[in-house]
Amino acid sequence: MFRFVARRVIAVAVTLVAVSFLVFALSRIAGDPRELYLGEFTTQEQWDAWGRQMGLHRPFLVQYLVWLGKAVTGDLGISLREQRPVTDIVIEKVPATLQLGLAAFALATVLGFLLGVLAAVKRGSTVDYIGRTFAVLGQATPPFWLGIMLILLFAVELQWLPSGRRLGPNSLVLPTITLGWLAVAANMRLVRSSMLEILDSEYIKLARSKGVSVRRVIWKHALRNAMIPPLTQAGLTLASFIAGAVITETVFAWPGMGRMAVEAVNQNDFPLLVGAVLTISFMYLAMNFAVDLAYGLIDPRIRYS
Amino acid sequence: MTEAPTDATTALRSETPKASRPNRLWTRFRRWPAVPMLILGVLVFGAVFAPLVAPHSPTLATLRDRAKPPVWAEGGSARYILGTDHQGRDVLSRIIYGTRISLIIAVVAVSVSLAAGTAMGLVSGYYGGAVDEAIMRFVDLIRSIPFLLVALVFVVVFGQSFILLLILLSITAWTGYARQVRAEALQLREREYVQSAKIAGASSLRIIYRHILPGVVSTITVISTLQVGSLILAEASLSFLGAGVPPPTPAWGSMVADGRNYLQRAPWIATFPGMAILLTVLAFNFLGDWLRDYFDPRLRQLGTRAR
Numbered sequence: 133m134f135r136f137v138a139r140r141v142i143a144v145a146v147t148l149v150a151v152s153f154l155v156f157a158l159s160r161i162a163g164d165p166r167e168l169y170l171g172e173f174t175t176q177e178q179w180d181a182w183g184r185q186m187g188l189h190r191p192f193l194v195q196y197l198v199w200l201g202k203a204v205t206g207d208l209g210i211s212l213r214e215q216r217p218v219t220d221i222v223i224e225k226v227p228a229t230l231q232l233g234l235a236a237f238a239l240a241t242v243l244g245f246l247l248g249v250l251a252a253v254k255r256g257s258t259v260d261y262i263g264r265t266f267a268v269l270g271q272a273t274p275p276f277w278l279g280i281m282l283i284l285l286f287a288v289e290l291q292w293l294p295s296g297r298r299l300g301p302n303s304l305v306l307p308t309i310t311l312g313w314l315a316v317a318a319n320m321r322l323v324r325s326s327m328l329e330i331l332d333s334e335y336i337k338l339a340r341s342k343g344v345s346v347r348r349v350i351w352k353h354a355l356r357n358a359m360i361p362p363l364t365q366a367g368l369t370l371a372s373f374i375a376g377a378v379i380t381e382t383v384f385a386w387p388g389m390g391r392m393a394v395e396a397v398n399q400n401d402f403p404l405l406v407g408a409v410l411t412i413s414f415m416y417l418a419m420n421f422a423v424d425l426a427y428g429l430i431d432p433r434i435r436y437s
Numbered sequence: 438m439t440e441a442p443t444d445a446t447t448a449l450r451s452e453t454p455k456a457s458r459p460n461r462l463w464t465r466f467r468r469w470p471a472v473p474m475l476i477l478g479v480l481v482f483g484a485v486f487a488p489l490v491a492p493h494s495p496t497l498a499t500l501r502d503r504a505k506p507p508v509w510a511e512g513g514s515a516r517y518i519l520g521t522d523h524q525g526r527d528v529l530s531r532i533i534y535g536t537r538i539s540l541i542i543a544v545v546a547v548s549v550s551l552a553a554g555t556a557m558g559l560v561s562g563y564y565g566g567a568v569d570e571a572i573m574r575f576v577d578l579i580r581s582i583p584f585l586l587v588a589l590v591f592v593v594v595f596g597q598s599f600i601l602l603l604i605l606l607s608i609t610a611w612t613g614y615a616r617q618v619r620a621e622a623l624q625l626r627e628r629e630y631v632q633s634a635k636i637a638g639a640s641s642l643r644i645i646y647r648h649i650l651p652g653v654v655s656t657i658t659v660i661s662t663l664q665v666g667s668l669i670l671a672e673a674s675l676s677f678l679g680a681g682v683p684p685p686t687p688a689w690g691s692m693v694a695d696g697r698n699y700l701q702r703a704p705w706i707a708t709f710p711g712m713a714i715l716l717t718v719l720a721f722n723f724l725g726d727w728l729r730d731y732f733d734p735r736l737r738q739l740g741t742r743a744r
Contacts, residue, residue, distance in 0.1 A: 143574070143577065143578075143581075146574075146578065147578050147581045147582065150578055150582070151582055151587070154587065155587075155590060158590050158591065158594045159594075161594055161595075162593070162594045268719070268722065268723075269715075269719070271666075271718075271722060272666065272670075272715055272718040272719040272722055273715055274670055274673050274674065274677075274690070274693070274711060274714045274715065274718075275674070276673075276674060276677045276690070276693060276694075277693050277707070277710075277711030277714065277715070280693060280696070280697055280700065280707050280711070281708070281711070283700060284700055284704050284707075284708070288700055288701055288704070295700075375583035375585070375586065376583075376585065378585050378586065378589075378678065379585075379674055379677065379678065382677075382678065383697070390586075393586055393589060394589070394678055394679075397589050397592070397593050397678075397679070397680070398679070400593075402593070405589070405590060405593060406590070408586070409583075409586045409587065409589075409590055412583060412586055413582065413583055413586070413587075416581075416583050417581060420581060
């Protein structure tokens with residue numbers, strides 16, 4: 133177990149260094165960082181003074197390490213547009229992204245599992261057919277278009293739900309469906325196929341033949357084991373919700389980190405964009421890491437692969 | 438980052454399902470991928486002959502005809518079958534030209550990532566050891582980077598361009614090939630005919646090319662078909678965020694983004710390009726599923742990776 137954990141920790145650390153280095157290198161390719169802060173009426177002395185202050189005369193790698201050190205301690209620079217520390221802005225956006233991610237996760241888990249079990253148990257029935265059609269459609273629908281169609285139907289035509297912004301529980305409904313839809317389809321497929329496999333196994337037949345009721349066999353004996361493959365996906369799903377909320381947040385003007393990143397792009401606010409990308413990458417990797425550990429605990433085979 | 442195996446074939450084989458009505462239609466439909474092939478045929482035809490097929494120029498804005506509804510709606514005319522957008526450009530023509538962008542990007546990115554990913558996978562699986570470890574860790578690394586965000590940074594730095602889009606999509610797509618091809622090469626390497634070739638003194642390069650590569654062809658065909666669908670989605674997402682092909686080139690994703698601001702008065706601007714994406718991806722996914730079953734039902738797990 134120790135070896136396994138150590139390997140995962142190293143992998144996460146390497147990825148973080150790679151992402152941060154990539155982002156740092158890109159930010160330097162984008163131009164002299166002084167140009168972001170100094171106006172056109174800057175004297176040569178001011179320009180040089182800033183260069184010394186920012187450490188631009190030092191080797192590139194040293195500059196990266198200094199920058200990384202600052203980033204680790206929570207100093208991500210100053211947003212150009214808002215003239216405030218990037219860290220403060222990012223922290224304000226975290227709850228909205230987490231809320232949306234968790235809501236979509238709950239939807240994907242509950243609905244995906246329920247549909248998957250139903251489709252497996254009533255195999256070949258209309259429920260199964262509808263469920264599978266839904267899963268196939270789910271994988272081919274562009275998420276941004278789904279969001280817009282939901283707005284068109286429920287906000288513009290029917291006027292049941294708000295079309296965007298984060299105002300009360302109603303405003304959470306459409307973004308949750310948009311973000312969770314793909315994962316509902318994926319979960320359903322996974323649960324269905326693993327459930328089918330288990331329903332066919334010897335111990336289920338034994339349970340049935342010794343007189344356990346159908347309902348009890350399905351929900352007690354089969355589901356427990358059928359849950360393992362989709363559960364290992366579940367953590368990854370949550371992680372991808374945090375990282376993938378960019379589109380959903382943009383469509384629904386949801387004030388989270390993803391939308392902040394897109395706005396930073398549109399407003400040429402480079403420090404804010406870098407801060408957003410680093411934070412989201414970190415959360416994504418941390419969650420992946422947690423999933424890997426949990427997986428290793430549940431399934432000993434993983435530890436030795 | 439492990440893919441859960443979802444092999445349902447054992448369960449499928451051992452019992453005969455009571456085929457209800459929709460299911461029987463379903464099996465018949467799956468025997469030959471007629472519908473997907475038809476859709477893709479129309480798409481390719483439209484893309485190749487776009488200037489002949491499209492009724493109008495995709496970029497010419499007729500300001501007098503701004504936001505005209507489609508032909509069946511009130512106020513629509515046969516001149517603009519799917520209506521016009523906020524600048525008075527014909528939506529149908531833009532969709533037809535948009536097919537070009539989507540297909541070209543998907544096909545080029547798939548070809549590049551296919552070549553790179555297969556080569557890496559073959560080397561990784563055949564040689565094993567430290568080479569394998571290094572390549573697979575690199576694959577893991579790329580897969581654990583949140584793609585969309587890093588792509589945004591690239592676009593901000595280098596500006597929107599066709600080439601950049603291709604590079605970004607290829608960089609993410611090759612890892613899928615590398616993993617799967619490696620897994621198969623690992624198995625093929627142990628086969629008797631490969632071992633005999635080795636004893637007969639064939640060079641590694643020859644063994645990889647003549648004896649292992651043919652064994653993975655069906656796998657890479659299936660991955661490619663499924664990959665086209667997901668690359669079209671990825672390209673559309675980037676275009677939607679304003680990081681795709683630069684305007685005024687019509688791309689489906691950016692057309693949906695354009696239509697977003699006119700949902701109240703002109704919902705068709707956002708609706709139809711999205712349908713084009715959905716239909717295209719659906720067709721490719723169906724074709725991929727069909728190919729997978731055709732080549733080898735055991736490959737079922739290929740398409741189930743949740744993004």
